[in-house]
Amino acid sequence: MKRLFLLVIALGLLLTPLLAAAEVRTYTEIVSIKVEDDEYTARKKAEQRAREQALEHYLRDVYPDRAATLNLTGDEKYVKDLEILESSVTGMFGKELKAKIRVTINEEAVRAYLKRQGAVTGKNEERRIVVMIIPGKMDTGDAPMILDNVRAEVRRSLTAAEYTVIDSDDDAVNKALTEEADYNKMVQHMNKIADQLADKGEWLVLGKVDVSVAPSGSAYIYRAMMTGKTVSLASRDLMWEGNPDGAARASKEEAPAAIRLAAIAGGKAFAKEVVAALNTKTLTQERRGARFELVLPTKGDYRLERKLLKLLGEDVKGLKNVSQKNRGKGDMVVDLYYAGKISDLVDLLMDSFEKDAQLKRWNPEIQGNKVVFK
Numbered sequence: 001m002k003r004l005f006l007l008v009i010a011l012g013l014l015l016t017p018l019l020a021a022a023e024v025r026t027y028t029e030i031v032s033i034k035v036e037d038d039e040y041t042a043r044k045k046a047e048q049r050a051r052e053q054a055l056e057h058y059l060r061d062v063y064p065d066r067a068a069t070l071n072l073t074g075d076e077k078y079v080k081d082l083e084i085l086e087s088s089v090t091g092m093f094g095k096e097l098k099a100k101i102r103v104t105i106n107e108e109a110v111r112a113y114l115k116r117q118g119a120v121t122g123k124n125e126e127r128r129i130v131v132m133i134i135p136g137k138m139d140t141g142d143a144p145m146i147l148d149n150v151r152a153e154v155r156r157s158l159t160a161a162e163y164t165v166i167d168s169d170d171d172a173v174n175k176a177l178t179e180e181a182d183y184n185k186m187v188q189h190m191n192k193i194a195d196q197l198a199d200k201g202e203w204l205v206l207g208k209v210d211v212s213v214a215p216s217g218s219a220y221i222y223r224a225m226m227t228g229k230t231v232s233l234a235s236r237d238l239m240w241e242g243n244p245d246g247a248a249r250a251s252k253e254e255a256p257a258a259i260r261l262a263a264i265a266g267g268k269a270f271a272k273e274v275v276a277a278l279n280t281k282t283l284t285q286e287r288r289g290a291r292f293e294l295v296l297p298t299k300g301d302y303r304l305e306r307k308l309l310k311l312l313g314e315d316v317k318g319l320k321n322v323s324q325k326n327r328g329k330g331d332m333v334v335d336l337y338y339a340g341k342i343s344d345l346v347d348l349l350m351d352s353f354e355k356d357a358q359l360k361r362w363n364p365e366i367q368g369n370k371v372v373f374k
Helices: 002-021 039-062 107-116 143-160 171-179 183-188 190-197 252-288 302-315 342-353
Strands: 026-034 079-090 096-105 128-138 164-166 203-216 219-232 238-242 245-250 290-296 319-324 332-338 364-367 370-373
Touching: 026 039, 039 079, 039 096, 128 143, 128 171, 128 183, 128 219, 143 164, 143 203, 143 219, 143 252, 171 190, 183 190, 183 203, 190 203, 203 252, 219 252, 238 252, 245 252, 290 342, 302 319, 302 332, 332 342, 342 364, 342 370
Parallel strands: 128 164, 128 203, 290 370
Antiparallel strands: 026 096, 079 096, 203 219, 219 238, 219 245, 290 332, 319 332, 364 370
């Protein structure tokens, strides 16, 4: 009996930290909403307000250093459960709904979002960015040194901003650089390059550096002029495009040092604009999702197309702005937005199609930001 008692105590000590680790974060929110249309609409607004408040409280509790700069917008995917505990409507003419609502946070979804925003220290494996920078016109003839300094500064700045940088040290990136060593060709063939590097990261940065020298009194201005653009590897959305530069003034004798300083300044300005654009547009993409295209072998079957539109627009959760690009002729082409990777989108669609005898026979093929079913 004594041994059994000791065993129970030991098990309790072992399980206590596990139970603490598995703690579910639940918040009880008190909200008041004016009843402008009907009580059902007011109730829905109250639920939305409760989600927003609970997520704000959660961020302040768990990520206090970043809470002021993060906004989860009360999205349903960040809430695991919501229950109205109490509600009442008061007033004769100006009615008001008061509700007490319990909200359980979906911590896994929140954490995945925060990782993409760099808010979780050291968890930047989902913030991989492929960087390809090539030389343009070089008045000074120091292309290798200039490129090394620009690339090093871009890598340093992006890493400091909690991105994982994949650049010319990677075999696949180096091969793509060798094949397309001209910036204009790189831009023209951006989709081809993105297809080659799709599994390397989340974004692709293309850049070119030109160097000019101009007299300035008794000295010279050495200028590293950057040209570049950034695209999402999943959706091919343009995230940034710009022409920052860096400059240094020095005598002709100090040219090597001035060129190096100009290259560093150009790389820093380039990376700063890329980071600012990604921090802004990634938040927008997180709420809206990335744009994808589906090609479905309906062969002009109008009834099948209607069934698919209803399925994608109403039944498959997580898809937004579903719209058909053609109708009644050949394969059905659908545009939609989805907040996730294209591989996750394919899994979601296959799970939904599995319930239908006709649709489950289709097999998907990923082509860039397009999913072609055959």
